[in-house]
Amino acid sequence: MADLLPPLRPIPIKERLSILFIERGRLDVLDGAFVVVDKSGVRTHIPIGGVACLMLEPGTRVSHAACALAGRVGTLLVWIGEAGVRLYSAGQPGGARSDRLLFQAKLALDDDLRLKVVRKMYAIRFGEEPPQRRSVEQLRGIEGARVREMYKRLAKKYGVEWHARNYDTSEWDAGDLPNRCLSAATACLYGVTEAAVLAAGYAPAVGFIHTGKPLSFVYDVADIYKFDTVVPVAFQVAAKVKAGNPEREVRLRCRDIFRETRLLERIIPGIEDMLAAGGIELPQATPEQVGPAIPEPKPLGDAGHRG
Numbered sequence: 001m002a003d004l005l006p007p008l009r010p011i012p013i014k015e016r017l018s019i020l021f022i023e024r025g026r027l028d029v030l031d032g033a034f035v036v037v038d039k040s041g042v043r044t045h046i047p048i049g050g051v052a053c054l055m056l057e058p059g060t061r062v063s064h065a066a067c068a069l070a071g072r073v074g075t076l077l078v079w080i081g082e083a084g085v086r087l088y089s090a091g092q093p094g095g096a097r098s099d100r101l102l103f104q105a106k107l108a109l110d111d112d113l114r115l116k117v118v119r120k121m122y123a124i125r126f127g128e129e130p131p132q133r134r135s136v137e138q139l140r141g142i143e144g145a146r147v148r149e150m151y152k153r154l155a156k157k158y159g160v161e162w163h164a165r166n167y168d169t170s171e172w173d174a175g176d177l178p179n180r181c182l183s184a185a186t187a188c189l190y191g192v193t194e195a196a197v198l199a200a201g202y203a204p205a206v207g208f209i210h211t212g213k214p215l216s217f218v219y220d221v222a223d224i225y226k227f228d229t230v231v232p233v234a235f236q237v238a239a240k241v242k243a244g245n246p247e248r249e250v251r252l253r254c255r256d257i258f259r260e261t262r263l264l265e266r267i268i269p270g271i272e273d274m275l276a277a278g279g280i281e282l283p284q285a286t287p288e289q290v291g292p293a294i295p296e297p298k299p300l301g302d303a304g305h306r307g
Contacts, residue, residue, distance in 0.1 A: 010074035010301025013199045014265040016052045018192045018258040021251060024059035027066045034066060034075075049073035052195040052264060055080050055188075067091065074305040076195040080187060087187060090194060097201030097303050099282045104202050104217075104275065106283070113278040117208050120277035124270065125224045140209060150227055158235040177246060178238040184247040185230035186222070188254040190215060193222040196267040201304030221271060229257050268302065 025036045025044075034046035034054075046054075048069070053076045056062065062077065070077050070091060077091040107113045115136055122130040122139055126146065130139055148164075155162030160178050175183070197204050197218055207216025209223075233253045241249050258264065285291065 010072075010199075010305035011049045012300070013052055013074075013196050013268060013302055014262075016050055016264060017047075018051075018264055019053045019055055019188060019251075019255055020046065020051050021055045021057060022060050023057035026061045026063070027054070027056070028063040029065040029069050032069075034069065049075060051075055052199075053078055053191045055191055058082050071306070074199060074301055076191070076198060078191050078194070080191075087190065092198060099284075100201035100303065101203050101206075102283045103280070104206050106280065107275060107278045108206050108208055110278075113280065114208055116277045116279065117274055120274050121209065121220060121224060124274065136209070143209075147227075151231070154227075154231060154235050158232075158239045160235050160239050177242070178235065181234040181238045181246055181250050182231065184250040185234040185254055186226065188251055188258075189222045189226060189230045190218055192258060192264065193225075193267060194218045196264065197221060197271065199302035199304045200268045200271050201302070202271065221267065221274075224270065225261075225263060225267070229261055229263060230254050233257055 022036055025038045028035055028037060030043070030045070033048040036044045036046065038044075054070070056077060056079045058081065067077065069075075079088045079090070080086060081088065107117055118136050118139055119130050122143065125143075130142070134142070151165060152162060154160075155178065162178055163176070165182065166175065166179060194204050194215060202217060204215050204218045205213070207213070207220050210216040210219040213219065234250055237246050237249050237253060
């Protein structure tokens with residue numbers, strides 16, 4: 001008797017395409033894989049589990065089968081606005097590791113441990129150790145000043161007229177071209193970063209520098225890679241693409257830069273490195289806690305994916 005096929009398992013984030021944008025079509029499942037059907041009935045297949053994040057633009061409908069498949073294969077569904085500059089909601093195919101959630105929460109709630117993590121984030125982002133004897137709030141001030149200067153330098157490098165990072169979430173189109181390009185670029189980065197955070201088994205809302213937002217930890221992690229990836233792309237497009245659809249050009253270039261910089265291979269090890277700076281171990285189950293009745297086999301995917 002022939003061997004049965006192995007069970008469906010999530011593909012590790014580092015081996016996936018970063019993002020795909022879907023607009024004005026129906027996302028469904030056909031022959032066990034995602035399929036997008038446009039208004040003309042043309043079908044476009046998407047490799048099952050081969051994408052970290054599907055960005056769903058206005059005009060997109062999603063079937064129950066597609067949502068269920070996304071959960072099984074660990075593909076994050078993100079509902080966004082036109083041109084990708086608004087983020088409305090997201091599915092959560094991750095968070096399957098309670099030990100990592102408790103570990104993250106313990107680091108965030110202890111002031112001394114939180115400071116250690118923030119200092120490590122600063123060191124990774126800027127390539128140097130932060131000043132000694134500084135609070136989290138003081139480090140945020142130093143970081144903000146450096147970031148503003150980096151924006152100015154990049155704008156000058158690419159010949160972009162730059163005033164400040166400024167946008168109104170209720171009137172995106174009222175912003176100037178560089179800010180609109182930056183908004184589109186960071187939306188791409190936040191999408192793949194959230195997918196990686198969930199795949200690693202952590203909570204997007206439990207941040208260390210940012211707080212009080214559903215994606216606070218996503219912002220913490222994304223900021224570390226922002227100036228190596230999407231910010232230069234946004235300024236390049238703002239300097240050259242004056243008409244047409246600059247936001248779309250930003251998205252295409254972001255997809256390429258994610259692949260060129262191997263971003264998905266770097267984010268999860270980077271998260272582990274940041275949190276390891278706290279110097280504590282993952283919590284262990286206490287004797288009185290009840291373990292799983294049926295132990296699960298080691299999954300093929302990342303720690304936060306459901307096998």
